[in-house]
Amino acid sequence: MDSVGGEEAIQEPTDHDERILVSVRLRPLNEKELARNDVSDWECINDTTIIYRSNLSATDRSLYPTAYSFDSVFRTDSSTRQVYEKAAKEVALSVVGGINSSIFAYGQTSSGKTYTMSGITEYTVADIFNYIEKHTEREFMLKFSAIEIYNESVRDLLSPDCTPLRLLDDPERGTVVERLTEETLGDWNHFTELISFCEAQRQIGETALNEASSRSHQILRLTIESSAREFLGNDKSSSLSASVNFVDLAGSERASQTHSAGTRLKEGCHINRSLLTLGTVIRKLSKGRNGHIPFRDSKLTRILQSSLGGNARTAIICTMSPARSHVEQTRNTLLFASCAKEVSTNAQVNVVVSDKALVKQLQKELARLEDELRNSGPAHLTSETAALLREKDRQIDMLKKEVRELTLQRDLAQSRISDMLRVHGEDVATIELQSMDPQYPNLHMRNSWNFENQREEPNVLSLDGEESVRSFDASQYSDGHSFSSDENLFQLPDLEKNLLVRNSPPGLPVKRTDAVPNDLDQKRIEEQHEEDNCKEVRCIELEDVITNTHKHSNTSDLRSNTYTDSNASSPSANTAISGLIVVDNRDKEKVVDLSSSGSKEDKRLNHLHQDFVLPSPKEISVCMTGNSTSSSRTLKLSRSRSCKASIMRNLSSDWFEDVDVIQNTPPIGIEKAFPGRPEGFPKNIYALNYNANAERLSCNGHGNSVQNSSVDDVQNVKSSTNKEREGTENINRLNLLAGHEVSFYCTLLILFPIPVLMAKYQLTDPIDNSFNHCSIDSVNL
Numbered sequence: 001m002d003s004v005g006g007e008e009a010i011q012e013p014t015d016h017d018e019r020i021l022v023s024v025r026l027r028p029l030n031e032k033e034l035a036r037n038d039v040s041d042w043e044c045i046n047d048t049t050i051i052y053r054s055n056l057s058a059t060d061r062s063l064y065p066t067a068y069s070f071d072s073v074f075r076t077d078s079s080t081r082q083v084y085e086k087a088a089k090e091v092a093l094s095v096v097g098g099i100n101s102s103i104f105a106y107g108q109t110s111s112g113k114t115y116t117m118s119g120i121t122e123y124t125v126a127d128i129f130n131y132i133e134k135h136t137e138r139e140f141m142l143k144f145s146a147i148e149i150y151n152e153s154v155r156d157l158l159s160p161d162c163t164p165l166r167l168l169d170d171p172e173r174g175t176v177v178e179r180l181t182e183e184t185l186g187d188w189n190h191f192t193e194l195i196s197f198c199e200a201q202r203q204i205g206e207t208a209l210n211e212a213s214s215r216s217h218q219i220l221r222l223t224i225e226s227s228a229r230e231f232l233g234n235d236k237s238s239s240l241s242a243s244v245n246f247v248d249l250a251g252s253e254r255a256s257q258t259h260s261a262g263t264r265l266k267e268g269c270h271i272n273r274s275l276l277t278l279g280t281v282i283r284k285l286s287k288g289r290n291g292h293i294p295f296r297d298s299k300l301t302r303i304l305q306s307s308l309g310g311n312a313r314t315a316i317i318c319t320m321s322p323a324r325s326h327v328e329q330t331r332n333t334l335l336f337a338s339c340a341k342e343v344s345t346n347a348q349v350n351v352v353v354s355d356k357a358l359v360k361q362l363q364k365e366l367a368r369l370e371d372e373l374r375n376s377g378p379a380h381l382t383s384e385t386a387a388l389l390r391e392k393d394r395q396i397d398m399l400k401k402e403v404r405e406l407t408l409q410r411d412l413a414q415s416r417i418s419d420m421l422r423v424h425g426e427d428v429a430t431i432e433l434q435s436m437d438p439q440y441p442n443l444h445m446r447n448s449w450n451f452e453n454q455r456e457e458p459n460v461l462s463l464d465g466e467e468s469v470r471s472f473d474a475s476q477y478s479d480g481h482s483f484s485s486d487e488n489l490f491q492l493p494d495l496e497k498n499l500l501v502r503n504s505p506p507g508l509p510v511k512r513t514d515a516v517p518n519d520l521d522q523k524r525i526e527e528q529h530e531e532d533n534c535k536e537v538r539c540i541e542l543e544d545v546i547t548n549t550h551k552h553s554n555t556s557d558l559r560s561n562t563y564t565d566s567n568a569s570s571p572s573a574n575t576a577i578s579g580l581i582v583v584d585n586r587d588k589e590k591v592v593d594l595s596s597s598g599s600k601e602d603k604r605l606n607h608l609h610q611d612f613v614l615p616s617p618k619e620i621s622v623c624m625t626g627n628s629t630s631s632s633r634t635l636k637l638s639r640s641r642s643c644k645a646s647i648m649r650n651l652s653s654d655w656f657e658d659v660d661v662i663q664n665t666p667p668i669g670i671e672k673a674f675p676g677r678p679e680g681f682p683k684n685i686y687a688l689n690y691n692a693n694a695e696r697l698s699c700n701g702h703g704n705s706v707q708n709s710s711v712d713d714v715q716n717v718k719s720s721t722n723k724e725r726e727g728t729e730n731i732n733r734l735n736l737l738a739g740h741e742v743s744f745y746c747t748l749l750i751l752f753p754i755p756v757l758m759a760k761y762q763l764t765d766p767i768d769n770s771f772n773h774c775s776i777d778s779v780n781l
């Protein structure tokens with residue numbers, strides 16, 4: 001039911017909340033009460049106040065009030081007409097003005113609810129008929145319906161069918177009863193017939209307190225629709241529609257008082273339960289509409305929801321018995337009434353617009369909108385706006401032409417660039433093929449660029465395979481460092497290459513140097529990497545600074561003493577720290593190539609190695625005792641560009657020239673006590689590799705005489721350098737001391753490059769290879 005405010009409102013809508021009108025009616029003592037000499041303890045002292053006259057005990061006086069005030073109180077001698085006139089008429093007759101209204105009768109069983117509500121219903125209907133008769137300018141339509149809620153089932157009292165009815169939620173009308181009979185009320189007689197029919201249908205039972213006790217809640221509804229006869233059939237036609245509910249509640253009762261059992265007891269339970277919900281709703285509504293109101297906890301409150309706190313005017317008449325025997329039930333009724341008078345409703349006039357009026361109104365609105373649309377067309381464009389649009393169109397055409405020209409120029413430039421790149425790529429390929437070393441094809445397998453990046457940022461590639469390869473040799477280090485070892489890469493060049501290619505992330509290009517580059521940039525990058533690769537060479541400069549006289553100097557001591565300020569974290573730095581490794585990628589690549597190639601040279605080397613007998617560590621230690629105990633040296637490691645340059649030169653044929661020089665280098669005096677090593681031998685160490693066993697042996701102190709000798713050898717080398725001028729005399733002394741073993745060394749050195757020997761010894765038998773123990777690389781002499 002729409003409530004949009006009407007053009008024909010016959011009553012001003014109530015824009016403010018209105019309290020429920022609450023009255024109390026006190027009935028006289030009935031025959032049964034008089035028969036048991038029950039006394040009346042309640043008295044209406046005025047039109048609004050009722051008091052409890054009996055003397056209360058101290059306890060009851062603190063618990064219960066003695067006076068209750070309401071909108072109206074009616075004495076025992078008050079007629080129903082008086083109750084209606086004062087407590088219900090105004091509210092009930094609001095329905096004729098389009099306002100919903102409800103009249104409740106609430107009280108304990110046999111208190112006079114039915115007696116009161118029957119009279120009020122009749123008076124109301126009678127007054128409505130009178131109103132209709134007086135307002136002939138309006139056309140009215142009355143519809144009557146009646147339901148009862150018996151044991152929580154809704155029943156149509158105007159229908160002989162006792163089938164329970166369902167409750168539906170209508171968005172406009174709220175809760176409605178499905179298939180409820182609505183009888184159009186014709187006249188007074190018709191009304192009385194319907195009332196009589198409803199009374200006959202209602203569930204009535206006999207209890208100890210009431211011979212004709214209503215065992216159900218009864219709701220009689222009268223709906224009134226009215227329209228002004230003046231506007232009937234024209235555009236201004238509208239109607240008012242409202243309903244008035246006459247609610248005769250079942251009486252609250254105590255089974256002990258009603259002596260109910262069986263069916264009556266069951267009825268009493270349902271009655272009390274629904275009344276309890278009604279009391280809860282009223283109590284919550286009396287405290288405001290905040291929070292949840294349990295309207296849906298019972299069908300009674302669900303049906304009366306709008307009447308209790310919505311769009312309706314409501315009046316509650318509480319009936320009570322004055323008998324002392326019912327004082328407790330009477331107090332409950334007064335408590336309910338006290339809460340109910342705090343509840344507010346907000347009733348509004350319900351105006352129903354007719355379909356014809358609604359169509360007229362919509363057509364008028366449509367015409368207005370169409371006019372607005374026509375008036376906003378292009379005909380109303382000003383000349384200034386049209387000129388602006390033409391200018392914009394001209395600019396758009398110019399921009400389109402410019403875009404076409406630029407597109408042609410771009411395509412031409414791209415074509416030229418493609419031709420240049422094609423020609424340039426062929427040149428680069430030719431250059432790269434020519435630059436590859438046919439003797440060491442595997443040198444390109446190890447890309448220095450990748451190697452450099454792996455050393456600086458090992459996590460970039462995150463190659464599991466590579467890490468596993470590195471960890472293989474890292475485990476050999478006695479100090480537990482897991483840094484990468486270049487030697488590991490050299491031992492497995494092909495594996496690394498495959499891993500790099502296979503395991504490289506998609507976004508990270510892995511460059512293989514065995515592939516021919518296709519542009520000059522690639523070649524430039526490789527050259528740059530080769531340059532960077534050379535920078536990786538660490539050189540060890542020996543200082544003849546005698547810091548102490550450690551008798552058993554070893555590599556670990558050297559490391560701890562020398563690199564006290566070394567915080568290098570790169571693998572290169574770590575390598576240098578751990579084992580005094582000097583890395584020259586190119587040297588290593590050559591070593592790998594030679595060691596893995598299985599060449600004749602390699603086989604010869606193996607053969608020689610089998611026949612090669614080194615002096616025992618003990619013998620060397622004895623021989624070196626004089627120098628090793630006299631001084632130990634602090635090694636100072638530093639980058640040296642000159643060292644790098646020297647190494648790069650020695651990688652080629654210059655290396656053999658140096659061998660000749662070394663071979664001709666006169667021996668020095670130190671070799672007097674070192675019969676197993678030639679004087680010039682250290683000069684040719686380019687890439688000596690640290691071996692874990694070396695460090696392990698070095699920890700053995702005096703037992704590692706070879707390790708000790710390696711340090712002394714360095715000193716001896718420098719000493720010998722200073723003494724080369726002594727000539728052939730020293731050579732003879734060296735030959736005398738070294739005997740045939742020294743000669744064998746020299747011969748071996750002449751026949752094979754030192755790096756080949758070093759690599760071979762390291763790879764084939766790293767534990768017994770005494771060269772590894774020297775751990776000195778690239779000595780600048």
Ligand SMILES: Nc1ncnc2c1ncn2[C@@H]1O[C@H](COP(=O)(O)OP(=O)(O)OP(=O)(O)O)[C@@H](O)[C@H]1O
Nearest residue numbers: 027108109110111112113114115210213214250251
């Ligand atoms: N104000 C009154 N004056 C004289 N008699 C009354 C009055 N109110 C009620 N009675 C009588 O009391 C008896 C019980 O009344 P009524 O049936 O209306 O009570 P009730 O509240 O409807 O009971 P129930 O809840 O059991 O239906 C009836 O016989 C009725 O005539």
